[in-house]
Amino acid sequence: MKPFFKISLMCMDFLNIAAQIEVLNEEFDGYHMDIMDGHFCKNITLSPDIVKAIGAIAKKPMDIHLMTTTPNDWIDSCAAAGAQIISPHAETINSDAFRIINKIKGKGCKAGVTLNPATPLTYCREYLGKIDYLTIMTVDVGFAGQPFIPEMLDKIREAKKFREMNNLNFKIMIDGSCNKNTFGKLHLAGADGYVLGSSGLFSLDPDLRKACKKAKEIFMEETGVKL
Template identity: 60%
Template structure:
């Protein structure tokens, strides 16, 4: 029996002038909130921060899933944990010199741990510690900016993550970040994606009324996948 799909709206794509109201709408609909933390070095953009996580944690009724697009993730782990992060997810490319220490540190602070893979990074890169992860995020666009085209080669990486999970009894969630929308829902679902990060094309641009946009997204998803 297939799992119920899970959805994670990207707070970077919200109307930040109306974020409290929008989060109140999504609290009863979504499964996570995706929070992009960027430092201007690992990627050229700069978006949200630990202070932002602290500010929205009083409104959020869902786990705040913090995606660390930063060169030195260790600088952000404790501040994010104290701010109210539910998941802390650094990029594999930034932690492989001390991945085990970083994973255990995140867990010791009471957070769940995920790892994010850039499109050009093979899943084999995290093979030695994949069993410790609560979530794997597969980037289906190059990181740093919203609105990029879907990289279809990532479907194979999603299938590999699913195969390893099923073969070994791992419990990590398989999440996709980038261009999750009506053009990709079917292929992503069939490949094995379980958590879909929703940005402008997948949710926020569907309707000015966010509740209506959510209903449209769910209808599109059902039409594409039967779920």
């Protein structure tokens, strides 16, 4: 499987959104859009209105990461705003996980589920066969720039093994500190996709197009995978 990259828009320059989206449309595979409610994690970032505004110029799929206590309250508005993928947290849906996943797919979106670092894979094992993406957080939720949690490598290996043993098709995406220091380890553990934020993209060069080129070069150097 060819690696894929989604860009964390909470890390972008909000004074130059349109110009940055124009560059990113040509460079990567999609947009990772964090919606936080200030309750599930103590921060507030993007919103369905921003998803709708960016969707008017985005040429790649928008993946909504719902860091919200009640994800059911956000699915309709995110789908209406143009989301192609919606990924709530397993910690918030296990009382009605199958109903939530079916609702997301009923809106014409692909369904994902996200695991916090301290949440084991077994927490969502029963519905891994119904999702398109499993996002494994390798930092605690809420804020960019946190240090990588190395214990998550075992969870990635476990998810890959479980997928193979059960002949499932979900993609394993990593969110948190995907950069030069971690690309090689994440690739070897079994990651399929990577969310690039501050350390993996935006801090590499003031010129975003040059930063994109550097990010790809770094990934290829650290993993040996040709993009």
